Amino acid sequence: MPDSTNTRAMPRDAALRERAAAVIPNGMYGHQNVHVLPDNFPQFFSRGEGAHIWDVDGNEYIDYLCSYGPILLGHAHPGVDRAAAAELETSDCLNGPGEKMVELAELLVDITPWADWAWFAKNGTDATVYAATVARAATGRGAILRAGGAYHGSAPTWMGLERGSPADGTIEYSYNDLASVRAAIDAADGDFAGLMVSAFKHDVFIDQEMPTQEFAQGVRDLCDAHGAVLILDDVRGGFRLDIRGSWAPLGVDPDLSAYCKAIGNGYPISALLGRDSLAKTVGRVMATGSYWYSSGPMAAAVATITTMQETSGIAHIHAMGERLRNGLADRAAAHGLAIRQTGPVEMPLLIFDADDADAKADLFTLLEVPRVRMFSAELAKRGVYMHPFHNGFLSAALTKEDIDHTIAAGDEAFAAVRAQFSDDPTPETN
Numbered sequence: 230m231p232d233s234t235n236t237r238a239m240p241r242d243a244a245l246r247e248r249a250a251a252v253i254p255n256g257m258y259g260h261q262n263v264h265v266l267p268d269n270f271p272q273f274f275s276r277g278e279g280a281h282i283w284d285v286d287g288n289e290y291i292d293y294l295c296s297y298g299p300i301l302l303g304h305a306h307p308g309v310d311r312a313a314a315a316e317l318e319t320s321d322c323l324n325g326p327g328e329k330m331v332e333l334a335e336l337l338v339d340i341t342p343w344a345d346w347a348w349f350a351k352n353g354t355d356a357t358v359y360a361a362t363v364a365r366a367a368t369g370r371g372a373i374l375r376a377g378g379a380y381h382g383s384a385p386t387w388m389g390l391e392r393g394s395p396a397d398g399t400i401e402y403s404y405n406d407l408a409s410v411r412a413a414i415d416a417a418d419g420d421f422a423g424l425m426v427s428a429f430k431h432d433v434f435i436d437q438e439m440p441t442q443e444f445a446q447g448v449r450d451l452c453d454a455h456g457a458v459l460i461l462d463d464v465r466g467g468f469r470l471d472i473r474g475s476w477a478p479l480g481v482d483p484d485l486s487a488y489c490k491a492i493g494n495g496y497p498i499s500a501l502l503g504r505d506s507l508a509k510t511v512g513r514v515m516a517t518g519s520y521w522y523s524s525g526p527m528a529a530a531v532a533t534i535t536t537m538q539e540t541s542g543i544a545h546i547h548a549m550g551e552r553l554r555n556g557l558a559d560r561a562a563a564h565g566l567a568i569r570q571t572g573p574v575e576m577p578l579l580i581f582d583a584d585d586a587d588a589k590a591d592l593f594t595l596l597e598v599p600r601v602r603m604f605s606a607e608l609a610k611r612g613v614y615m616h617p618f619h620n621g622f623l624s625a626a627l628t629k630e631d632i633d634h635t636i637a638a639g640d641e642a643f644a645a646v647r648a649q650f651s652d653d654p655t656p657e658t659n
């Protein structure tokens with residue numbers, strides 16, 4: 230278990246940050262830049278094993294971010310690493326793919342009841358952008374509907390050319406709001422090509438929401454009525470919530486489904502799954518990349534999925550998630566703090582009610598969410614890595630001991646927040 234008492238000094242991290250600032254814009258790009266995180270969060274890491282990670286200064290943490298999702302079975306999983314290494318030694322980068330591509334496509338089609346084919350790339354963005362392209366090519370129309378605030382990748386298709394500029398050809402609706410979907414279809418004025426929907430609502434700073442049955446079935450019916458393509462963005466939820474796809478429990482099947490993150494337990498691979506009706510379109514719409522055929526990550530994906538099946542990995546993650554959620558709720562209540570934990574227990578988000586007034590929905594500005602910032606900083610001091618405002622990701626390597634260590638650290642962290650914000654109302658007086 231991580232040491233809860235050490236000073237967690239970070240001299241190597243500081244030196245690397247200084248060197249990085251000289252040769253990398255902002256010292257770091259994208260959401261992995263820690264400038265929005267509490268000061269004691271390390272920028273650089275050296276190692277991961279199971280549910281634990283170590284920063285470059287040797288400080289150990291129980292990991293509740295899992296590399297923003299890819300780590301599903303735990304870091305450096307021996308079975309996955311062996312499977313990938315065997316391919317890397319022989320057939321990783323040749324003039325065409327190895328056998329593993331077919332094996333992985335067969336496995337995905339087999340476990341996904343509605344899917345007839347699979348297509349592979351490297352990043353979630355590759356898959357979501359290509360899904361939109363396929364929807365447009367198949368329908369001969371242009372408009373892609375997407376939920377306001379939802380993240381589908383950092384390409385111009387979703388974010389415009391610059392952050393804040395509207396993406397061409399997309400029209401926004403509100404998650405779980407069918408009336409807004411109908412309004413977006415009207416706004417498309419006969420040009421409705423496809424509807425992109427994430428497995429659940431997971432914008433930063435606001436409560437996560439699971440899709441209602443009515444909403445999921447409603448978007449399916451509206452796409453059918455208009456001859457448009459329903460695209461499930463399962464990049465974030467895929468393989469953590471349900472091996473068949475995150476909407477399988479709802480009984481609502483998409484036409485295309487984009488995966489990345491957890492599929493290869495950290496090896497770079499993404500996938501688009503689809504129905505026969507779109508196979509011809511995919512066959513003619515060119516998309517490729519230098520490393521989209523490498524077999525190491527494909528072998529890793531086969532090993533990840535089969536290991537999850539054989540070990541009931543999702544059930545274990547769910548049980549650990551419930552233990553964590555119940556334990557933290559209990560400790561927060563004991564300190565008279567009003568918190569909300571939303572979204573699936575496998576991918577939790579914790580919000581302090583008293584932070585609501587100040588929260589700003591912008592990942593890249595300095596955030597006025599002092600209680601949750603302090604809470605996560607106090608956790609980090611005690612060897613628990615939990616992002617303050619991005620949903621967490623739990624791995625199958627977590628043990629009850631990890632969870633109980635986290636709840637004990639949470640107890641002390643809540644106490645620190647209570648002491649600092651002693652004027653906050655307690656839940657009883659709310």
Ligand SMILES: Cc1ncc(COP(=O)(O)O)c(C=O)c1O
Nearest residue numbers: 352353354380381382464465489
């Ligand atoms: C729902 C969703 N879609 C797409 C993406 C983009 O994936 P990638 O960062 O692999 O391009 C992400 C990444 O966080 C995501 O969460």
